[in-house]
Amino acid sequence: MDHKTTLTQHINAPADSVWAVVSDIPGSAATLSGVDSIQMLTDGPYDVGTRWKETRTLMGRSETVEMWVSQCTAPSPGRTGSTTVKALQGGADYTSRFALAERDGGTDLTLTFAAELTSPTRLSRVMLAVLGPLGMRITRKALSKDLAEIAAKAESL
Template identity: 80%
Template sequence: MDHKTTLTQHINAPAESVWAVVTDIPGSAATLSGIDSIQMLTDGPYGVGTRWKETRTMMGRPETVEMGVAQCEAPVRSRAGSTTVTARQGGAGYTSRFAVVDRDGGTDLTLTFGAELITPSRLGRIMLTVFGPLGMRITRKALAKDMAEIAAKAESL
């Protein structure tokens, strides 16, 4: 059983500026108010294999998750770009896919977030059924705030 949500934000900035904000992992704690801290685990430019630990406070508790880039295709000229970030915590796997597309003199940024149980126990399946929708509403609200802050940063570049 998995849960998924998709959000799209139109940003009045070129795709390259939006891409620069999305892929600036070291600077993301300064851009996104929901992130408490970032600890880079790899060196070099953003790309497949880039890894970091991200700490966010969710429901009043700090949570640190190790994340990594599984797919990356930067936008070039009017070609769309996308990147996929994966994470695992406990028995759950998380996937965040950002797509950047030129539209109407700006950029559409679409985020698709998914969560699934990797090693589902009977209790885990019950908990996901009962609390999963609430967790996804909380997550969607946090992601919408992230998208607005990404837009604000990209529009200021």
């Protein structure tokens, strides 16, 4: 059983500016108001294998999750870009995919977020069925805010 949502934000900036913001993990706590802190676990440029711990506060609760880049294709002229970030936490497999596509002199940034239980029990399935829609509404609202803040930063570069 999984839950998935997709959001798209048009950004009045070129794809390379949007990519610079999306791939700036050390700077994401300064860009995204929902991120409290970042602890880098690997050195070097953003690429497959980049790992970090991200602390967010959601619904008054602070949680730290280890995340890593599982796919990365930087945009280039005439070519779209995308990256996939993964996390495993509390029996769930989280996937966030960012896709960049140039449109109307700017960039469409599409974020697809999915959460899948890795070893669902009967109780966890029931809880997901009951609370999952509420959790996804809260997640969708937080992700929409992230996209707006990424847009504001990219448009200011």
